Amino acid sequence: MAIQNSDRPALLGGPAAVTLDQREANRWPLLTAEDEQAALAVMRDGNISTHPVIRELERDYAAFTGEPYALAHSNGTAALIAAFFALDLQxxxxxxxxxxxxxASVLPMLWFGLVPVFCESEPERMGLDPQDIEQKITERTRAIVVVHLWGLPSKMTEILAIAHKHKLRxxxxxxxxxxxxWRGKPCGALGDIGVFSLQGDKLAPAGEGGVFLCHDYEYYERAILLGDITRILALETPARRFAATSFGIKTRMAPISAAIARSQLKQLPKRNRRRNENIVHLSQRLEALNFHTFLPPVHIERVYFEFIIRHEPEGIPLPMPVLIRALQAEGCLVAAPRYPLLHQQPFFTEGHVLQSLRLPPGLQPPAYQPDALPRTEAANGMLIRLPAFPNAEMSLLDEYAAAFEKVLKHAQEILASPQAAEAAEAGMTG
Ligand SMILES: Cc1ncc(COP(=O)(O)O)c(C=O)c1O
Structure with missing residues (x-):
């Protein structure tokens, strides 16, 4: 039977299912007159280096997470450098x-001679796999880095239990x-040290910025010593003796960024709600088509830094490159997620990491093998990134759902087409 024209997949010459404008729907960050006023106030004040707005931002983040100590940084990477330094490991x-x-979740530790040990991610939430963490623990393991990937909290019940059992930070x-x-507690306050990046794409952006959070004063003080000379001067402990040097870097945040960050943090709940409403609506329709959309379990409130779904090969009769090409033809802004797996990067596989590590004599450097994490690799290869729809109307989400439905309805016909063969050959994932 001939396909009705409007129902014809765009890859095979039919009309695209997504017709609405997507530029405004996906515009991010959203900067308003309020942000402008906040930045302008710092400029008019003239103290564009140490303005108290930095402290105010720290108080905001302490209140936001419930952590007593917050230290603003020039970016998230700097806050992570401080986190590894704060642990005071050997x-x-x-x-x-x-x-x-x-x-940046990993490489800053190399400055302190710490050895990254890569662990599998689990498929349900894409965070560290608790079972594999146990496998990777040795007598030299001291800490775990947890990343709530794309805004979905990791399996903290299990990870916290393992950390407690093995005395890991x-x-x-x-x-x-x-x-x-997670269980009513804010992410950023679930471990010993929490870090936020406030880079321009993030959910509460500052342009550039980062926040370090903890409840242990000693970590806070070490983070100050590393790179915040203004605060070293304000210390009332013996650590103040380092005021003339710090520990060698400078991590202070720029006040104009801090002002924007404060203004953006106020908007966060409302803007998260909008993303969530939009994405949950589309997720429910995609779940019906056998995609896994990472909707959270009841004890978790997730957010969507990015909207990632997984192609479940048993339920979806199109290979990834063909599916993505067909969806792109429908006007969907879909692609493969942008983080290549770290353990496969030349920095690790070519041994550069070993030059960075000055390991004590007798310690064997780790061998980083590109095939060391087969489960993470397999799951990563089936992910599809959609827009996060921060500013979209539901009608756009409905068009996306219609595009997916159309492509899957005509999967067999698409699969048999020369366009599919071409997409498969190119291995095109966007
Ligand atoms: C998971 C994660 N950690 C750390 C960082 C580093 O933050 P920044 O870019 O602010 O240095 C980023 C992002 O940019 C990130 O996505």
Whole structure:
């Protein structure tokens, strides 16, 4: 039977299912007159380096997470450098980390001679796999880096239990998870040290910025010593003796960024709600088509730094490159997620990491093998990134759902087409 024209997949010459404008729907960050006023107030004040707005931002983050100590940083990477420094570990000690994350969750530890040990991610929430954490623990393991990938809290019940059992510290990289909660507790306050990036794409952006959070004063003081000379001067402990040097870097945040960050944090709940309403609506329709959309279990409130879904090969009769090409033809802004797995990157596989690590004599450097995490690799290869729809109307979400429905309804016909063969050959994932 001939397909009705409007029902014809766009890959085969039919009309695209997505017709609405997507630029405004996906515009981010959303900067308003309020942000402008906040930045302008700092400029008019003239103190564009140490303005008290930095302290005010720290108080905001302390209140937001319930952590007593917050220290603003020039970016999330700097806050992570401070986190590894704060733990005061010995060169050669090991930290268990995910491979599926941005490099800054991992590489800063090398400055302190700490050895990253990559661990599988679990498929339900894409966070560290608790079973594999146990496998990777050695007598030199001291800490775990947890990343709530794309805004979905990791399996903290199990991870906290393992950390407690083996006396491991947890650095929680909550850079994707502003506003997410686990059992009613905010992400960023679930481990020993929490870190947020406030980079421009993030859910509460500052342009550039980062926040370090903890409840242990000693970690806070070490983070101050590393790179915040203004605060070292304000210390009333013997650590103040380092006021003339710090520990060698400078991590202070720029006040104009802090002002924007405060203004953006106020908007966070409302803006998270909008993303969630939009994405949950589309997720429910995609679940009906056998996609796994990472809707959270009841004890978790997730947020959507990005909207990632998983192609479940048993239920979906199109290979990934063909599916993505067909959806793109329908006007969907879909692609493969942007983080390549860290353990497969030349920095690790070519041994550069070993040059960075000055391991004590007698310690064997780790061998980083690209095939070391087969489950993470398999799951990562089936992910599809959609827009996060921060500013979208439901009608756009309905068009996306219609595009997916159309492509799957005509999967066999698409599969038999020369366009599919071409897409499969190119291995095109966007
Ligand atoms: C998970 C994660 N951690 C850390 C960072 C580093 O933050 P920044 O870019 O602010 O240095 C980022 C992102 O940019 C990130 O996505």
């Amino acid at each position: 060169p050669g000690e090991e930290v268990i980390v995910p491979s599926a994350t941005f490099w 947890i650095i929680e990289d909550a850079s994707h998870a502003h506003g997410a909660t």
